[in-house]
Amino acid sequence: MKAPLLHPDTRHAAATAAARTTFAAEVREYLLRTPRQLPSKYFYDDLGSTLFEAICRLPWYRITRTESALLAAHRASILAPLRRPVSLIELGGGSGEKLAILAGPPGPQVAHVQLIDISHAALEMSRTRLREMGYRSIITHQCTYEEGLVRAGRHRPADGSLLVLFLGSNIGNFDPPVARNLLARVRRVLRAGDALLLGTDLVKPEPELRLAYDDPLGVTAAFNRNLLRRINEELDGTFDLDGFAHRAAWNAAESRIEMHLVSVRAQRVRVGAADLQIDFAAGEWIWTESSHKYAAEQVIAEGQAAGFGPADQWIDERARFALTRFSV
Ligand code: AVJ
Numbered sequence: 668m669k670a671p672l673l674h675p676d677t678r679h680a681a682a683t684a685a686a687r688t689t690f691a692a693e694v695r696e697y698l699l700r701t702p703r704q705l706p707s708k709y710f711y712d713d714l715g716s717t718l719f720e721a722i723c724r725l726p727w728y729r730i731t732r733t734e735s736a737l738l739a740a741h742r743a744s745i746l747a748p749l750r751r752p753v754s755l756i757e758l759g760g761g762s763g764e765k766l767a768i769l770a771g772p773p774g775p776q777v778a779h780v781q782l783i784d785i786s787h788a789a790l791e792m793s794r795t796r797l798r799e800m801g802y803r804s805i806i807t808h809q810c811t812y813e814e815g816l817v818r819a820g821r822h823r824p825a826d827g828s829l830l831v832l833f834l835g836s837n838i839g840n841f842d843p844p845v846a847r848n849l850l851a852r853v854r855r856v857l858r859a860g861d862a863l864l865l866g867t868d869l870v871k872p873e874p875e876l877r878l879a880y881d882d883p884l885g886v887t888a889a890f891n892r893n894l895l896r897r898i899n900e901e902l903d904g905t906f907d908l909d910g911f912a913h914r915a916a917w918n919a920a921e922s923r924i925e926m927h928l929v930s931v932r933a934q935r936v937r938v939g940a941a942d943l944q945i946d947f948a949a950g951e952w953i954w955t956e957s958s959h960k961y962a963a964e965q966v967i968a969e970g971q972a973a974g975f976g977p978a979d980q981w982i983d984e985r986a987r988f989a990l991t992r993f994s995v
Contacts, residue, residue, distance in 0.1 A: 687940070691902050695941040698953070703945075705894055707840050707926075707956040708811070711786040712897050718890040720762055725886060727878040730836055731765070733986040734866050738768045741981045745769065745992055750860050752778040752827040756819045758812050758853075759784050759837045763793025766832060769864075772800055779804040779824050783815030813852060820856035829857060834866035836988075839923070839959040843969075846959070850973035857995045863975060869987040870960045873917050880915035880924045880958070888913035891926050891955055903939030910934050914952065926956040963989050 690709065697704040711719065723731035738745070746753060752775060757766050760782055770777045780797055782805070784790050790807045797805050806822050808815040823829060831853050838846050853863055880887055891913045895906035911928040918925050930947035937944050961969075966989055967978045975993035982989045 687901060691938075691941040694898060694902060694938060695943055698938075698941075698943060698945060702952065702954050704954045705898075708785055709897065710890060710894055710956070711784075711789065712893075712901075713786075713788040715890060715893050715897065716761065716786045716788040716792075718886060718893060721886050722882075722890060723761075725882050725884065727882045728887075729879065729986045730866075730868055730988060733983045733988040734834060734990065735765055735768055737981050737983055737988070737990050738765055741990070742769055742771070744979075745864060745981075745990070746776065746830075748994070749830055749862060750828040751775055752824075754779040754781070754824050754827060754829050755832060756781045756783065756816075756829060757793075757832040757834070758815065759789075760793055760832065760834065761786075761789045763789075763796045765834050766793065767796055767800060769832070770797075770800075770802075773802045773804075778827075781806045781808065781819045781822060783808045783810065783812060783819060785809065785811060812849060816852055816856050823856075829861040831857065831861075831863045833863065836866055836868040836958065838865065839868060839961075840957060841959075842957070843959070847969060847973050850970060850975070854974040854995065859995055861995045863970070863993045863995075865966065865970065865991045865993065867961050867966050867989050867991065868958070869963060869982075869989055870922060871987040876917055876924055876960070877915055880926060881913065885913075887915070887926075891928060894955060895928065898938060902941055903937075905937045907934065907936075911953070918957075921957075921959070922961070923957045923959040925954060926958075927952040927954055961989070966991050 693706055697706055722728050755770060755777055760766050780802060782790055782793050787809055790809055794805055794807060808818050841849060892908050892911060895908055895911060898904040899906050910931055912931050914927040914929050916925045916927060929952040930949060932949045935946050963980060963982055970978055970993045977994050979992045980989055
């Protein structure tokens, strides 16, 4: 089939319009649920991605630093069983800092990289870093994990092995059944000799968890509220940013931190592009994110339930974080 002759700007505008329509439809659907919700994937516009990068540098949020240290310390063992050259696929990698630690300079070890992220800003940060390191074979997919995995599978090099990176406890955003389904999708694009490297935050004392998600500098609060700013800007919303307070709550029964935005008073909000008008009661909240925390053995069990083979694990006991490599 012949591709339609569209100017690249026209194509980009069409993609942007489609993304806005989906955003509007999901905002409508999730805000009308009980309790009211918003999908956490929408945090990551350009400002949101930058705020998340700042969170990663907060002393109270240890996931990123701990994982980087584990990757640096165990790089050789993690890559050891994989046939060369190794092709990396990173899901939701953000700035690509950790990918760079694992990949090292391009060469016989790692030659080809594919990045899957919903954030344009994140993809560009990561791509720039890899280019500066000398990588020439970089493919980016700005889309959801599901779609990106299918696309990335089509670009797989003929030789060597694939290592999928799903780091930063990004999997923690998904409810257990959805997480398992996502792992099974990863498994389906892999072949014998390939592997998955999964980073997961582990259960730890509640005060530590609270500080990590409600930091004294208010960066996480800004990250959370930015979602409302984004809705105002992109979907003609009327959220009063001062009218919603950030809250991080530990849900012990579900083993997850939940982030909420609590309406500080009774107020009416409209979202023009989503054809919505909502009356919030004082104290009513929007549930914007879940971050599930795991037991180390549970991570292995989840991967194996999704069809993966033997697992190796590297754990930081102080910060309670695990890297798990699953073989296929
Ligand atoms: C990027 C989803 C792993 O859940 O810890 C950080 C996002 N939210 N602070 C996490 C986040 C609040 C983060 N993940």
